[in-house]
Amino acid sequence: MTTAILGLGNMGKGLAQRLAGKTDLILGVRDSAAAADFAKTVKADVASYQDAVAKADIVVLALPYDLALDAARTLPLAGKVVVDMTNPLKPDYSGMSLGFTTSAAEEIAKLATGAKVVKAFNTVFAALFAKPVADTKKVAVFIAGDDETAVNAVADLTEQAGFLPERCGGLDAARLIEPVGMLNIRLGFGLGKGVNVAPVWIAV
Numbered sequence: 001m002t003t004a005i006l007g008l009g010n011m012g013k014g015l016a017q018r019l020a021g022k023t024d025l026i027l028g029v030r031d032s033a034a035a036a037d038f039a040k041t042v043k044a045d046v047a048s049y050q051d052a053v054a055k056a057d058i059v060v061l062a063l064p065y066d067l068a069l070d071a072a073r074t075l076p077l078a079g080k081v082v083v084d085m086t087n088p089l090k091p092d093y094s095g096m097s098l099g100f101t102t103s104a105a106e107e108i109a110k111l112a113t114g115a116k117v118v119k120a121f122n123t124v125f126a127a128l129f130a131k132p133v134a135d136t137k138k139v140a141v142f143i144a145g146d147d148e149t150a151v152n153a154v155a156d157l158t159e160q161a162g163f164l165p166e167r168c169g170g171l172d173a174a175r176l177i178e179p180v181g182m183l184n185i186r187l188g189f190g191l192g193k194g195v196n197v198a199p200v201w202i203a204v
């Protein structure tokens, strides 16, 4: 399996660092020269978004929501497993820009014709990628998708990245997972718990 990560911000870099050496990795970037040194550290190739998508089985959209919509609209994603990690936030972070009757993942899926969209990683703060794997292997990555093979591939990717896959059913479950991401942001930033927190689901 080859995984492309589009966007080398906090999440894209963090995920790439966790996946380094564990899967074939391509970094989809706007500026190849700027990404070259980082790519060496994670043993990844660098390509344009278009070329990275063409070579990948799994495409991670590590982009702000509006740019993820653009990517879904314009890139050749048919047949690919597409990981949506976005939290569709209002510009002032005070809440979500959509929800309850749809989700960011479903809006991306509407535009990415033929892609197998899977929600994952939106409740994981980027800071957790820098922790030792031993600290995160019980941290849930809530996963939702309509294609079982795609969900399995993202569950495997989650384990390779050092987290615990928590399967939540079809893509409509993103309507529930995205508000959990917002709750995490409220607890982390609004209520001062910081970015080393994460929601988990436990059996008691």
Ligand SMILES: NC(=O)c1ccc[n+]([C@@H]2O[C@H](COP(=O)([O-])OP(=O)(O)OC[C@H]3O[C@@H](n4cnc5c(N)ncnc54)[C@H](OP(=O)(O)O)[C@@H]3O)[C@@H](O)[C@H]2O)c1
Pocket (backbone or CB within 6 Å): 006, 007, 008, 009, 010, 011, 012, 028, 029, 030, 031, 061, 062, 063, 064, 065, 067, 085, 086, 087, 088, 121, 122, 123, 124, 125, 126, 127
């Ligand atoms: N940060 C978190 O803790 C966190 C947690 C959970 C979910 N998320 C979600 O994950 C996604 C990525 O978050 P992030 O924190 O990694 O964001 P970020 O640090 O702002 O990175 C976003 C990346 O998007 C790329 N990009 C492409 N076109 C751009 C443009 N016109 N303007 C700005 N950036 C552009 C850039 O990568 P290149 O420079 O390589 O092109 C940029 O580094 C978001 O949807 C966010 O809601 C974030």
